[in-house]
Amino acid sequence: MSGRVVVVGGGVIGLSVAYHLAEAGVGTVLLERGTLGSGASRATADVLRAYFAGDPVSSALAVRSLDAYRDFATRPGARLPMRQVGYLVLFTDADQVAAFEADLPAQRAVGVDVELIDARRARRLNPLIGGDLPLLAAAWSPQAYVSDTAAIVDGYAQGARMAGVRIRTGCPALAVHDGRVETPGGTITADAVVCAAGAWSAPLARSAGVDLPLPEPVTQELLVTDPLEALPELPITLDAASRLLVRLRGDRLLIGMGYPDNDRAAWRAGVAAQLAVTYPSLSGVRLHTAVTGARDASPDRTAFIGHRPGPPAFLYAAGFSGHGLCNAPAAGELVRDLYLGREPWLDTATLAVTREGVG
Known part of the structure; x- marks a missing residue:
């Protein structure tokens, strides 16, 4: 089996990445070890907020993501409850x-x-x-709302499928080697692999030669x-x-x-x-x-988003430390832009694994 990009992880981050890639015309396959939203996306407080004390990078992701959530009925096209409470x-x-x-x-x-x-x-x-x-x-x-994580997961999943994403649940990624994703059902080859596997990200990235400095889940x-x-x-x-x-x-x-x-x-x-x-x-x-x-919690509680250029390329979006729901739309945009070689809206050096203080 082959595809241009394989996204590993069917939580809100992986689904956002897959949706944004497919919306941009990229052939995308998404693999999820369990059911969609069954990892960290299952254990949220359904809160969307902009302010992350002492972490303006996460706040920047959240502010942009709030704009996307307000437009969710248009892109990806699903009704989303948002009750503003502060x-x-x-x-x-x-x-x-x-x-x-x-x-x-x-x-x-x-x-x-x-x-x-x-x-x-x-x-x-x-x-x-x-x-x-x-x-x-x-x-x-x-700038804080009570929403519904399940509705966000379902909305991104429906939007991704409509954009052409092939979603495979019950299909864990065991390892990644040179654009080949090993699964229990065989090998999937791709031009790029995106690791958005939440608590399972560190060993998967390590198999691809990228060290995500994530402590134990x-x-x-x-x-x-x-x-x-x-x-x-x-x-x-x-x-x-x-x-x-x-x-x-x-x-x-x-x-x-x-x-x-x-x-x-x-x-x-x-x-x-x-x-x-x-x-x-x-x-x-x-x-x-x-x-x-x-x-998955990063040492400084700011997410890791970045890439190792290819071909085949390896990209990652992990370590969200409970901020994933608030950051997901913006994270999907950043991974899409990194893959396509576009100038991202945020300097991704502030999110890379090589940033100061986390190596």
Whole structure:
């Protein structure tokens, strides 16, 4: 079997890459080891936001991606729910405020709408914040939405198929050698291979001679509360110190706080304890697992996007560290442009594996 480009990975990143390549007239085959969206794309909070503190590169990807999501009904042609709720980051330490202020010019330069607000306004935006929490200030960005990851995956998959992408699920890529992708069903040859395999990216890239400095995959777990009465409208809210993230999900709260270690019971107890500190009215509420999934996290939490020129070429889009949903449309555009030799809209040296501090 042969094709111009083989994309490995059927999550939101790989599907975006395949869609953008096929839309540009490139013959594309996509391989997915399981079902579409069954990796990191299965364990998201369904959040689309623009502001990534201390990471203006990820913010630039997210701002461009938000524009694409707003146009999703046109390209790729699927209705996409987007409920604007805003994003609030709570600062309880003066160093957090100073870091925000130092980062602010770079964030605004890439199009992020974000400002520093006082504790009183933050509590108006999220009235669940405890009165005893030593809240100094908060970052507020209205550019944040609750969406539907499954709808994004399905929309890109339908758009990709209509553009001519051949999608093969249940077909893991075992290795890549000189444009040949080894699968359990045989070898697929291509002019280029794109590695967008999420948590399985590092060994696959290594077989192609590219070192993606990704640590061992981590398991993301999101929790959900029992139904709660009379919940107010809330922004997506992150406590900067503990990394406790909450958002409304119907009559419940969806909750994340970093990555569980081997002692999941202890991690869940820690989440419950922090929830009671930040939001005392929720003390004692029962928590349940909402979703889990394997996630690829880069050392500096910024994605790797780049290429080794061919023929055959090898391209990669991995290490999104939970930002993949927010970055997917822009990532697909960058991989397409790298393959076609176009001038990309962003300097991809800031995303390459050779960038400073990650080798």
